[in-house]
Amino acid sequence: MTAAPRSWLFVPADSEKKVAKALASDADAIIFDLEDSVVPAQKAAARDILKGLTASEVEGGPQWWVRVNPLGSEHLKQDLELLGRSAIHGIVLPKAEGGWDVVELAHRTGSIPIHAIVTETAASLFGLLSYRTPQSPLAAMSWGAEDLSAALGAASKHDSDGALSFTYRMARxxxxxxxxxxxxQPVDGVFTDFKDDQGLRAEAEAAAREGFTGKLAIHPAQVATINAAFTPSADAVKHAKAIVAAFAAQPDAGVLSVDGKMVDRPHLVQARSILERSK
Incomplete structure (x- = not known):
């Protein structure tokens, strides 16, 4: 099974220079963007750039994903014509409002994995449980505050103290x-100030503690910090192995002592998750 990407790096697909930099980065996944970062007049040129990428560039490198234009867009049909290329790993669907949007897209694309961005419209906040659809090609969900704040008519997505406002924390x-x-896979949203590495590190580490296993990036400079935040530390792996070993030795136990602390079955689930991500 392919490991879930830690870093998902957006790159405007109409810039050959930026595409080349993204491919040379250490990102686990590249999202070639055909939507917001590409104006309508440049969308055809962006598709041509993606058509010109050779499949050999993906060997041993990041996963290739394409953010297509939203369902209902006049540009979507041409975007989906790119998916016949074997190097494309999956689709990023923007402005999804419910699991039914994933189903609709899957009817047109088959079993190719889909990463849905799920909080970009007002209506989307009421459909977050609907993605629990059997036999869905959905592989990841991420959230976005920029489009949501625009959709809500907000003057800012931050409180007066600079913290993210409640509405957007709720969406997250x-x-x-x-x-x-x-x-x-739950994927945290972008950190827009790509020059603030300290702020990015704090946000990424907080996301990892909460349960996210990856994060969107908007600049190659953010990739190393994100990868580090979502890679379990050596101490965390050691402790997880100890928990797994303790329950393997006493499979009927409900609570055990490991490293001087009491652990129960939820800790075992967390430990297994850490070991899976450490691979």
């Missing part, structure tokens, strides 16, 4: 819970 939490309920 609902995305996390919705993804876990659907059994897919």
């Amino acid at each position: 939490s609902l995305c996390l819970a919705g993804a876990v309920a659907a059994g897919v």
